[in-house]
Amino acid sequence: MKKRRLLWLPLLLMVTLISGCGQSNDGGSKDVLEIGTDAAYPPFEKQKGNGEITGFDVDIIKAIAKAEGLKVHVQHTGWDPLFEAVKRGKVDAGISAMTINPERQKKFDFSKPYFDAKQTILLPKSSKIKRLKELKGKKIGVQSGTTGEAVVQKTFGKTYQGLKGYEDTPGAIDDLYNGRVDAVVADDGVVKDYLKNRMKNQFQMVEDPSFEPEYYGIIVKKGNKELLDKINAGLKKIQSNGTYDEIYTQYFGEKK
Numbered sequence: 001m002k003k004r005r006l007l008w009l010p011l012l013l014m015v016t017l018i019s020g021c022g023q024s025n026d027g028g029s030k031d032v033l034e035i036g037t038d039a040a041y042p043p044f045e046k047q048k049g050n051g052e053i054t055g056f057d058v059d060i061i062k063a064i065a066k067a068e069g070l071k072v073h074v075q076h077t078g079w080d081p082l083f084e085a086v087k088r089g090k091v092d093a094g095i096s097a098m099t100i101n102p103e104r105q106k107k108f109d110f111s112k113p114y115f116d117a118k119q120t121i122l123l124p125k126s127s128k129i130k131r132l133k134e135l136k137g138k139k140i141g142v143q144s145g146t147t148g149e150a151v152v153q154k155t156f157g158k159t160y161q162g163l164k165g166y167e168d169t170p171g172a173i174d175d176l177y178n179g180r181v182d183a184v185v186a187d188d189g190v191v192k193d194y195l196k197n198r199m200k201n202q203f204q205m206v207e208d209p210s211f212e213p214e215y216y217g218i219i220v221k222k223g224n225k226e227l228l229d230k231i232n233a234g235l236k237k238i239q240s241n242g243t244y245d246e247i248y249t250q251y252f253g254e255k256k
């Protein structure tokens, strides 16, 4: 009996050690940063068939980490769970084409902005709509909990019947494709990518001039200044040494 118990001891030790490694502390002092993202937002983040996560955001966070002598591991958390994961320290930071806004700033600390964006409307090519408000009474697909959802709610009210929320943006776009919604509101970079890659003959992107400019930032748990400082320092480095521009050009072409 005693012997058997002793046998378990090294195993227990190993398990404790291994699970301890995966656990995040407050960041900063670790060599491998765990990064969360909703990897369904090309070209910013997507998951390949083999599970590998790639995209503009992934290259940016890797470059930032490298500039600071850190390594990163990026995991797909999904969109809503990403916020929770950062809050609970399951990941050290989140990069996910995430717009900096006052509501989120109350709960998380954001890096300096690293990308400019705006909301756009994805519509069938035949549509003559020029402004979001002209879509009154129509079904509009958005990813729940995004700024795309926020602009629709701002225009038509929080309980607008035509608002259809999806867990991810591809879900909303699929439903536009199948005619279950009349339009999708999402970030310009993503909509352009869809048009470029598979939908350009049937769909168009409409820019509503009333939409506010947005800026993407990287989030960390509120108060994690050590990690935030590193991220900002790394971002500054890659912006001044040409790395940022190199990555940018690779995904979006020459900067205007």
Ligand code: ARG
Pocket: 037, 038, 039, 040, 041, 045, 079, 096, 097, 098, 099, 100, 143, 145, 146, 147, 148, 169, 187
């Ligand atoms: N920029 C928008 C927001 O912050 C949409 C971001 C969605 N990102 C994603 N990876 N699904 O609300």
